[in-house]
Amino acid sequence: MPDAQPLTQAFFARPVVTVAKELIGCKLLFAGCGGIIVETEAYDHEDPASHCYGGRTPRNASMFGPPGHAYVYRSYGIHWCLNFVCGRLPKHGEMASGVLIRAIEPTDGLELIEERRGTRDRRKLCSGPGRVCQALNITKVQDGQPLDQPPFSVLRRARRHDIVIGPRIGITRAAETPWRFGMAGSVFLSRPFA
DNA sequence: CGTAGGATTTTCT
DNA sequence: GAAAATCCTACGG
Structure with missing residues (x-):
């Protein structure tokens, strides 16, 4: 079997909803720690729930x-959350989009992940956007870093998976938009799908 | 099983 | 001043 192929920047330079779906089953590694992406959410420039909706800020x-x-932001003043910046139309300039990495199934660097998270409960290690960043030690330092170069790598999925779809979590505006995607049957989701 | 409150940065009103 | 793309702990049924 050939090694899993790293995704290049061209993979991400497409519509954000497409990328969010195709990321399910891909592997995220950061400095030797990581696992299979099992839950994502899409946010785009026409989306009142997105951080980029109101235009550019620091x-x-x-x-x-x-x-x-990477787009890494501080959530509720406490946690870090990781996004993959996705496609936008250059002619529109001030448009932007991103995929929030909400949960992964940890497979690499488990010992270090358990130490950072302070638990050995497999289902609580990386099941939530704040947990993912704590587990992989991703902070503001990684904001703006390329995903196709160390210490990041995102590897193409080994096979297709059934995808479950639902409304996004923790938002009030555009709360009905079904832009949350998950791997069907995974026990590593941050929350079950309806 | 459930709900409630606190921690604390960034942005907007 | 309040809300936010969250998580943890405590306490009640």
Whole structure:
């Protein structure tokens, strides 16, 4: 079997909903720690729930940069959350989009992940956007970094998976938009789908 | 099983 | 001043 193929920036330079779906089953690694992506959410420039909806600010500047890079933001003043910057139309300039990485199934660097998370409960290690960043030690330092270069790598999925779809979590505006995607049957989701 | 409150940065009103 | 793309702990049924 050949090694899993790293996804290049071209993979991310497409419509954000497409990328969010195709990321399910892909593998995210950061400095030797990571696992299979099992839950994502899409956010785009026409979306009242997105950080980029109101235009560029110091916090969301990375989302207005090139696709295939990280956007890391502080959530509720406490946690870090990781997004993959996705496609936008250059002619529109001030548009941006991103995929929030909500949960992964940890497979690599388990010992280090358990230490950072303070638990050995497999289902609580990386099941939630704040947990993912704590487990992989991703912080503001990674904001704007390219996803196709170390210490990041995102590997193409080994096979297709059934996808479940639902409304996004923790938002009030555009709360009905079904842009949350998950791997069917996974026990590593942040929350079950309806 | 459920609900409630606190921690604390960034943005907007 | 309040809300936010969250998580943890405590306490009640």
